[in-house]
Amino acid sequence: QVQLVESGGGLVQAGGSLRLSCTASGRTYSTNVMGWFRQAPGKEREFVAAISWNGAFDNADSVKGRFTISRDNAKNTVYLQMNSLKPEDTAVYYCAARRLSISIPRQGSEYNYWGQGTQVTVSS
Numbered sequence: 165q166v167q168l169v170e171s172g173g174g175l176v177q178a179g180g181s182l183r184l185s186c187t188a189s190g191r192t193y194s195t196n197v198m199g200w201f202r203q204a205p206g207k208e209r210e211f212v213a214a215i216s217w218n219g220a221f222d223n224a225d226s227v228k229g230r231f232t233i234s235r236d237n238a239k240n241t242v243y244l245q246m247n248s249l250k251p252e253d254t255a256v257y258y259c260a261a262r263r264l265s266i267s268i269p270r271q272g273s274e275y276n277y278w279g280q281g282t283q284v285t286v287s288s
Contacts, residue, residue: 166190166277168259173282176249180286184244186259186279195261197268198235198242199275202255202284211270212257213244222268227253249286256281 172184188195199214213233215221221233230249235242242259260275269275 166192166195166261168261168277168279170257170259170279170282173257173284175285175287178249178251178286178288180249181245181247182249182284183246184257184259184282184284186242186244188240188242188261188277192240195240195277196264197262197275199260199262199268200233200242200244200257201260201272202253202257203281204252204255207255209258209272211272214260214268214270215242216265216268220268222270224270246284249284251286251288253284254286255284257284 167189170186197216200212201209203209213223215233215235230247232245258281259279261277262275
């Protein structure tokens, strides 16, 4: 099993920045792909960004140029640097991990492990 623990959420004004972190423990060799999803009230969960063990990554169009995903394999940690935040970025952000994979899927159903979520609120 793999446990994922997120941190770094909070309240920020529009235009501000936050950095989310997610650390994996347990069978971390199973975290081939790690990613971030978010879910706003009344909306479906959506893909934000994901990164593979070798650094290949994918971002949703809505965050390109503003969010950067990175990972430190030695620390089993993935980061999401969020800049130029907008009120529409307000959501609960979830970390997810997927076992051995040759692709970086955008569907949440393709991920095997999930964190408990961290709230990000952007005020206008």
